[in-house]
Amino acid sequence: MARIVLNNIAHRYASxxxxxxxxxxxxxxxxxxxxxxxxxxxxxxxxxxxxxxLLNIISGLIxxxxxxxxxxxxxxxxxxxxxxxxxxxxxxxxxxxxMTVAENLAFPLRNRRGSNxxxxxxxxxxxxxxxxxxxxxxLAHKKARSLTAxxxxxxxxxxxxxxxxxxxxxxxxxxxxxxxxxxxxxxxxLKQIHxxxxxxxxxxxxxxxxxxxxxxxxxxxLAGEVIQTGTPEELFRHPQHTFVGKFIGSPGMNxxxxxxxGDEAIVEGCRFALxxxxxxxxxxxxxxxxxxxxxxxxTGKGAPVIVTAIDxxxxxxxxxxxxxxxxxDIVVAEGVAIPANPGxxxxxxxxxxxxNARLVSASFAEKTT
Amino acid sequence: xKSWNNKAWFLVLPVLLLVAFSAIIPLMTVVNxxxxxxxxxxxxxxxxxxxxxxxxxxxxxxxxxxxxxxFSAIILLIEIPLGIAVALAMPxxxxxxxxxxxxxxxxxxxxxNVVGTIWQVFARVDIGLLGYSLTQLGFDYNxxxxxxxxxxxxxVMDVWHWxxxxxxxxxxxxxxxxxxxxxxxRIDGASRWAVFRYIQLPKMRRVLVIAVLLRFMDSFMxxxxxFVVTGGGPGNATTFLSIDLVQMAIGQFDLGPAAAMSLxxxxxxxxVSWVFYTVMTQQDADAESGRGHS
Amino acid sequence: MIRRAWIPVLYIVFLMLPLYWLLMxxxxxxxxxxxxxxxxxxxxxxxxxxxxxxxxxxxxGYINSMIYVVMNTVISLSVALPAAYAFxxxxxxxxxxxxxxxxTNRMAPPAxxxxxxxxxxxxxGLIDTHIAVALAHCxxxxPLAVWILEGFMSSVPREIDETxxxxxxxxxRFFTKIFTPLIAPGIGVAAFFCxxxxxxxxxxxxxxxxxxxxxISAIMTRTVSASGLDWGVLAAAGMLTVIPGALVIYFxxxxxxxxxxxxxx
Numbered sequence: 001m002a003r004i005v006l007n008n009i010a011h012r013y014a015s016x017x018x019x020x021x022x023x024x025x026x027x028x029x030x031x032x033x034x035x036x037x038x039x040x041x042x043x044x045x046x047x048x049x050x051x052x053x054l055l056n057i058i059s060g061l062i063x064x065x066x067x068x069x070x071x072x073x074x075x076x077x078x079x080x081x082x083x084x085x086x087x088x089x090x091x092x093x094x095x096x097x098x099m100t101v102a103e104n105l106a107f108p109l110r111n112r113r114g115s116n117x118x119x120x121x122x123x124x125x126x127x128x129x130x131x132x133x134x135x136x137x138x139l140a141h142k143k144a145r146s147l148t149a150x151x152x153x154x155x156x157x158x159x160x161x162x163x164x165x166x167x168x169x170x171x172x173x174x175x176x177x178x179x180x181x182x183x184x185x186x187x188x189x190l191k192q193i194h195x196x197x198x199x200x201x202x203x204x205x206x207x208x209x210x211x212x213x214x215x216x217x218x219x220x221x222l223a224g225e226v227i228q229t230g231t232p233e234e235l236f237r238h239p240q241h242t243f244v245g246k247f248i249g250s251p252g253m254n255x256x257x258x259x260x261x262g263d264e265a266i267v268e269g270c271r272f273a274l275x276x277x278x279x280x281x282x283x284x285x286x287x288x289x290x291x292x293x294x295x296x297x298x299t300g301k302g303a304p305v306i307v308t309a310i311d312x313x314x315x316x317x318x319x320x321x322x323x324x325x326x327x328x329d330i331v332v333a334e335g336v337a338i339p340a341n342p343g344x345x346x347x348x349x350x351x352x353x354x355x356n357a358r359l360v361s362a363s364f365a366e367k368t369t
Numbered sequence: 370x371k372s373w374n375n376k377a378w379f380l381v382l383p384v385l386l387l388v389a390f391s392a393i394i395p396l397m398t399v400v401n402x403x404x405x406x407x408x409x410x411x412x413x414x415x416x417x418x419x420x421x422x423x424x425x426x427x428x429x430x431x432x433x434x435x436x437x438x439x440f441s442a443i444i445l446l447i448e449i450p451l452g453i454a455v456a457l458a459m460p461x462x463x464x465x466x467x468x469x470x471x472x473x474x475x476x477x478x479x480x481x482n483v484v485g486t487i488w489q490v491f492a493r494v495d496i497g498l499l500g501y502s503l504t505q506l507g508f509d510y511n512x513x514x515x516x517x518x519x520x521x522x523x524x525v526m527d528v529w530h531w532x533x534x535x536x537x538x539x540x541x542x543x544x545x546x547x548x549x550x551x552x553x554x555r556i557d558g559a560s561r562w563a564v565f566r567y568i569q570l571p572k573m574r575r576v577l578v579i580a581v582l583l584r585f586m587d588s589f590m591x592x593x594x595x596f597v598v599t600g601g602g603p604g605n606a607t608t609f610l611s612i613d614l615v616q617m618a619i620g621q622f623d624l625g626p627a628a629a630m631s632l633x634x635x636x637x638x639x640x641v642s643w644v645f646y647t648v649m650t651q652q653d654a655d656a657e658s659g660r661g662h663s
Numbered sequence: 664m665i666r667r668a669w670i671p672v673l674y675i676v677f678l679m680l681p682l683y684w685l686l687m688x689x690x691x692x693x694x695x696x697x698x699x700x701x702x703x704x705x706x707x708x709x710x711x712x713x714x715x716x717x718x719x720x721x722x723x724g725y726i727n728s729m730i731y732v733v734m735n736t737v738i739s740l741s742v743a744l745p746a747a748y749a750f751x752x753x754x755x756x757x758x759x760x761x762x763x764x765x766x767t768n769r770m771a772p773p774a775x776x777x778x779x780x781x782x783x784x785x786x787x788g789l790i791d792t793h794i795a796v797a798l799a800h801c802x803x804x805x806p807l808a809v810w811i812l813e814g815f816m817s818s819v820p821r822e823i824d825e826t827x828x829x830x831x832x833x834x835x836r837f838f839t840k841i842f843t844p845l846i847a848p849g850i851g852v853a854a855f856f857c858x859x860x861x862x863x864x865x866x867x868x869x870x871x872x873x874x875x876x877x878x879i880s881a882i883m884t885r886t887v888s889a890s891g892l893d894w895g896v897l898a899a900a901g902m903l904t905v906i907p908g909a910l911v912i913y914f915x916x917x918x919x920x921x922x923x924x925x926x927x928x
Binding site for chain 1: 550556560568
Binding site: 388451479480482486612634 | 748
């Protein structure tokens with residue numbers, strides 16, 4: 001197991017580089033990042049944002065156009081995949097059809113040469129251990145091709161687990177082809193394995209629930225760039241980018257275009273108190289507030305809104321309202337009455353101000369005013 | 370699930386009528402001849418299975434059959450591995466693909482007698498590049514005189530003519546393998562050989578079954594090319610079943626024995642093809658039954 | 664991949680050598696062919712081609728071949744399309760046996776059918792007509808076309824049919840307006856193979872024709888034996904029969920691989 005360090009890594013695909021040559025032809029923009037040993041990370045972002053590229057750079061399937069990759073203190077930038085000792089599980093289960101389940105699991109061990117070569121007894125023991133870990137003992141001697149999709153995906157995972165000294169296990173949207181009710185099971189199993197064995201795991205997904213339930217730390221990517229890294233709590237509390245605000249949370253953060261006036265923001269002619277004073281900022285200025293931190297009050301006590309719809313989603317309701325011409329989602333707990341002529345109050349401490357989609361940090365605001 | 374609908378028969382009817390006309394009626398004629406003897410043009414006598422007995426016990430038939438089997442076996446042993454090897458080494462993208470496909474498919478689209486002519490000319494000792502070069506290099510090569518030379522010429526010709534079919538089939542099997550398989554193999558540290566043995570070969574099996582079947586059937590039916598190049602000679606050294614059959618039916622007008630031989634010939638092809646097919650798809654069936662109807 | 668590039672290169676060289684030799688011979692005079700051995704023509708001549716192209720029997724041989732090949736392709740496809748649809752969409756009495764029986768026709772040695780074909784078509788007075796050859800070639804092309812088309816059709820989701828029927832399409836209108844465009848690549852591939860096998864076959868084509876519908880490749884053999892082996896003319900004739908195939912391949916090159924990928928050839 002190892003600590004993985006990305007040092008100014010960037011990648012552009014050959015064809016796009018010749019076509020455009022511009023900065024936006026990067027599949028992955030220059031990036032430095034440290035994956036701590038034994039961490040469970042999720043790499044979250046919409047399709048085509050460069051998640052898979054980043055994953056393949058770590059496993060060595062892609063050689064980055066620039067930058068350095070370290071496992072602990074060893075530079076592995078130019079090591080071929082098979083020498084990096086990485087396990088990777090792909091979107092669709094990859095199995096060696098003609099082999100049995102046990103043979104599939106033994107395959108990466110049998111491929112070892114030279115000083116790493118393992119005896120048959122060792123191989124058998126590790127395969128048996130992996131089978132137990134995955135709960136697949138009863139399938140050991142079945143032909144792999146006759147299994148269901150989720151069992152196949154478990155075996156793909158198992159081929160990583162047999163290598164007890166694996167540096168990291170990478171998952172590339174591994175639950176895509178799994179039945180919804182089995183997804184939960186498999187994710188729990190992954191969590192267990194992580195807790196028990198402490199492998200470094202990096203889990204690529206575009207599904208926020210998967211990311212937030214699996215990972216200790218979530219790395220959010222957009223258009224070839226990491227826009228925020230943090231615990232699920234941090235992503236929820238302090239989104240650094242309006243995309244993170246909107247992507248995470250259900251419903252996502254309300255993003256309202258506004259004007260700044262010292263320690264107040266003016267949205268649709270209504271004034272909202274801010275936690276600090278902001279300087280005059282150029283560009284597209286927006287106010288972000290999570291639906292959980294808006295309270296509905298009687299008009300006169302808050303900015304007037306018109307309620308357009310109320311969705312009951314079980315333990316709370318989501319009120320859709322219009323503040324001037326801008327839409328607002330408001331979470332209202334069960335049992336709380338919705339006023340006849342409602343107004344809204346934003347919880348001052350939970351407001352974020354975004355300049356061109358990026359958070360303007362409060363400390364920066366204080367220093368410059 | 371497909372729905373049960375006997376009206377679908379109306380859609381199949383045109384094919385049925387056409388194939389009945391071009392297959393069943395001629396085949397009935399053959400069956401008819403095979404059990405009769407004729408003196409003169411219009412008098413036929415019932416002879417039962419006599420012709421079949423005669424053909425099956427004749428040395429001429431045995432020899433031709435053995436030649437056919439030997440020829441097909443050699444052809445399969447050379448063309449299948451060679452075709453796979455070429456397909457494996459072919460480029461996967463870029464301009465090279467089109468160049469390879471067009472040039473390789475070319476021999477497949479040349480009329481069969483022209484294939485014969487090309488090789489007849491190419492291998493001739495006096496005016497052919499191959500024959501002349503071999504002679505100049507000191508080989509005693511002459512396909513019109515020497516049995517072995519004639520065989521080698523026919524085999525090389527067939528390899529030239531048909532290996533591309535195996536290449537194209539294998540290639541299409543290879544390009545349909547998702548890239549994740551190769552990536553997983555790299556992750557698992559698989560050797561080049563292991564990738565071939567455990568990924569490429571299993572994924573190509575479906576198309577290889579077809580390649581083997583086609584190459585067996587067509588090499589077993591071969592007529593035009595050897596007829597043009599060697600005419601069945603020297604002696605009877607390259608007289609295959611087809612050549613013998615046409616000679617018997619049209620050359621000597623021995624309709625009875627020719628018809629009996631036709632049927633035996635046809636049955637052998639059906640039988641061997643069926644055996645090939647069953648054996649090579651057995652694994653498939655095993656896996657399917659293991660999975661059940663989930 | 665680069666390392667092993669020599670394998671296809673070597674293989675293509677092997678394929679091209681005999682063709683190169685034929686091409687070179689076609690530009691030589693018969694006298695040069697017989698007297699000296701050279702890798703390229705010393706006295707370049709187009710006379711061989713002029714001889715062929717100015718002779719009407721050659722010219723008509725080409726037309727004859729084209730006529731029966733195209734007729735065969737059209738007939739094969741038009742009967743195979745509905746049948747392939749039936750096999751890909753419905754279960755019906757005896758469907759599996761019928762499908763297998765169709766395929767066995769592909770396994771029938773042409774030599775077996777030469778004589779009965781001759782008698783059959785004589786009885787109908789069809790000897791030496793294009794339609795006779797076209798019909799006879801259906802023996803192996805119809806099963807092939809059904810097989811290829813069935814593969815392509817099975818990959819089109821059944822829901823498309825159902826939606827169209829619900830939208831009020833009649834079967835013929837659905838088949839021509841919606842379904843046929845969907846499987847156009849499949850029709851192309853099937854047409855390519857029908858063309859190919861009809862074009863390269865000679866035994867049956869030669870047996871069923873005398874003069875009026877004689878195929879180009881048969882005329883070639885005849886002319887050569889009659890003129891006492893003029894190798895230059897023979898080579899030029901050979902080259903001329905290679906060209907149509909080369910053109911067809913060039914135009915369908917991007918679709919071949921896809922057709923093969925279905926494993927239906």
